[in-house]
Amino acid sequence: xxxxxxxxxxxxxxxxxxxxxxxxxxxxxxxxxxxxxxxxxxxxxxxxxxxxxxxxxxxxxxxxxxxxxxxxxxxxxxxxxxxxxxxxxxxxxxxxxxxxxxxxxxxxxxxxxxxxxxxxxxxxxxxxxxxxxxxxxxxxxxxxxxxxxxxxxxxxxxxxxxxxxxxxxxxxxxxxxxxxxxxxxxxxxxxxxxxxxxxxxxxxxxxxxxxxxxxxxxxxxxxxxxxxxxxxxxxxxxxxxxxxxxxxxxxxxxxxxxxxxxxxxxxxxxxxxxxxxxxxxxxxxxxxxxxxxxxxxxxxxxxxx
Amino acid sequence: xxxxxxxxxxxxxxxxxxxxxxxxxxxxxxxxxxxxxxxxxxxxxxxxxxxxxxxxxxxxxxxxxxxxxxxxxxxxxxxxxxxxxxxxxxxxxxxxxxxxxxxxxxxxxxxxxxxxxxxxxxxxxxxxxxxxxxxxxxxxxxxxxxxxxxxxxxxxxxxxxxxxxxxxxxxxxxxxxxxxxxxxxxxxxxxxxxxx
Numbered sequence: 225x226x227x228x229x230x231x232x233x234x235x236x237x238x239x240x241x242x243x244x245x246x247x248x249x250x251x252x253x254x255x256x257x258x259x260x261x262x263x264x265x266x267x268x269x270x271x272x273x274x275x276x277x278x279x280x281x282x283x284x285x286x287x288x289x290x291x292x293x294x295x296x297x298x299x300x301x302x303x304x305x306x307x308x309x310x311x312x313x314x315x316x317x318x319x320x321x322x323x324x325x326x327x328x329x330x331x332x333x334x335x336x337x338x339x340x341x342x343x344x345x346x347x348x349x350x351x352x353x354x355x356x357x358x359x360x361x362x363x364x365x366x367x368x369x370x371x372x373x374x375x376x377x378x379x380x381x382x383x384x385x386x387x388x389x390x391x392x393x394x395x396x397x398x399x400x401x402x403x404x405x406x407x408x409x410x411x412x413x414x415x416x417x418x419x420x421x422x423x424x425x426x427x428x429x430x431x432x433x434x435x436x437x438x439x440x441x442x443x444x445x446x447x448x449x450x451x452x453x454x455x456x457x458x459x460x461x462x463x464x465x466x467x468x469x470x471x472x473x474x475x476x477x478x479x480x481x482x483x484x485x486x487x488x489x490x491x492x493x494x495x496x497x498x499x500x501x502x503x504x505x506x507x508x509x510x511x512x513x514x515x516x517x518x519x520x521x522x523x524x525x526x527x528x529x
Numbered sequence: 530x531x532x533x534x535x536x537x538x539x540x541x542x543x544x545x546x547x548x549x550x551x552x553x554x555x556x557x558x559x560x561x562x563x564x565x566x567x568x569x570x571x572x573x574x575x576x577x578x579x580x581x582x583x584x585x586x587x588x589x590x591x592x593x594x595x596x597x598x599x600x601x602x603x604x605x606x607x608x609x610x611x612x613x614x615x616x617x618x619x620x621x622x623x624x625x626x627x628x629x630x631x632x633x634x635x636x637x638x639x640x641x642x643x644x645x646x647x648x649x650x651x652x653x654x655x656x657x658x659x660x661x662x663x664x665x666x667x668x669x670x671x672x673x674x675x676x677x678x679x680x681x682x683x684x685x686x687x688x689x690x691x692x693x694x695x696x697x698x699x700x701x702x703x704x705x706x707x708x709x710x711x712x713x714x715x716x717x718x719x720x721x722x723x724x725x
Contacts, residue, residue: 238651484587491542
């Protein structure tokens with residue numbers, strides 16, 4: 225799919241291939257990716273065991289509280305975070321904003337999140353991600369959406385959840401939906417997969433591949449509302465390959481301690497004794513908003529399609 | 530490899546441990562994820578997967594795995610590390626974060642993220658003489674390199690510019706790249722050969 229390979233003479237190797245793009249996400253599995261807004265926070269995240277950081281200007285809880293148009297962060301801020309840590313740095317571009325993505329690639333971020341947390345720049349098209357050497361992660365609320373993003377070149381998927389709420393219920397719904405739809409495909413006979421592809425609004429070949437392998441061809445993380453070690457462990461038990469924690473860490477009382485606790489609970493997600501230990505004495509969790517109390521226009525997960 | 534299947538642990542604190550388990554099982558090994566000290570006692574060899582070395586370091590120390598793994602390495606257990614796993618096996622790590630530790634064992638100096646950012650990640654064909662004439666297709670992802678090979682270790686493969694990317698020292702094996710990602714099982718076979 226696509227011609228996303230560029231050759232370089234440096235090591236006579238191929239750069240920006242699907243395998244290389246998807247491969248970095250493979251290496252992040254079992255880990256926690258944390259939102260950070262300063263270089264200091266990025267260091268705290270790295271020291272707490274984050275597998276990568278997401279550099280942004282405002283965490284989703286603040287974007288939600290302050291309103292207005294949310295855009296790509298200032299390059300100085302992103303550069304400061306890249307310089308501060310040795311782990312991969314991700315940054316967000318608006319849905320469809322391919323020039324923000326070009327800028328982020330020029331800044332040499334390790335992954336771009338084409339994210340519904342920012343205000344969409346295009347209500348019809350997402351970014352043609354095959355066009356880039358840097359890999360992309362995209363959000364999805366269901367399997368069809370995940371497959372459309374993969375078709376556009378996404379090298380990693382995260383279920384969307386509802387960012388900036390501290391309410392894990394939407395994250396639960398989306399990972400269950402994606403996993404459930406994958407399982408349902410596996411039960412279909414070959415002749416039923418034509419209709420399934422039509423209903424999922426996804427390419428037939430990709431649908432057949434999912435039905436055969438029982439999994440996405442890319443890594444699947446969960447995001448949006450994870451705030452506690454138990455939340456992270458639940459996402460892992462539901463089949464996520466890892467978790468994004470946005471506002472949940474740096475909007476809490478003791479970020480360093482909570483971050484380390486979520487890392488531990490993600491690795492030992494199936495061991496309640498470790499999760500219990502990790503959950504002790506973490507101080508205040510982020511206050512949070514119940515998703516049920518959010519008016520529909522304020523829900524970020526409905527951005528993207 | 531006559532007799533009972535060899536039991537191989539894959540360090541499962543973080544990273545692409547499932548891919549290693551899959552390759553090892555396809556080769557007939559009794560491969561199992563290892564996260565706890567008592568699980569180490571049941572294995573004949575250990576694979577340390579790709580992932581983030583800073584995370585593996587922290588978790589292995591927090592959960593009492595670091596010292597038993599060091600003891601197992603000192604006791605001669607075969608261990609194979611890919612990418613982050615190579616970093617964990619190196620006696621000296623450059624461009625580490627403050628306080629970062631490795632298990633050690635390999636008499637090498639390894640440099641983290643030596644090629645640069647993800648934009649510099651690449652795949653290429655690599656000559657590995659100990660594995661035969663056919664080159665190994667190697668995938669380098671924010672990969673480390675071996676800056677210096679000590680007297681006790683030897684290089685198994687270099688890039689065109691001479692950069693060392695695979696090393697061996699008795700029962701220990703390390704690669705900057707990820708054979709678990711490409712369907713070429715020769716490195717894993719070579720490692721299983723060390724289990725006797």
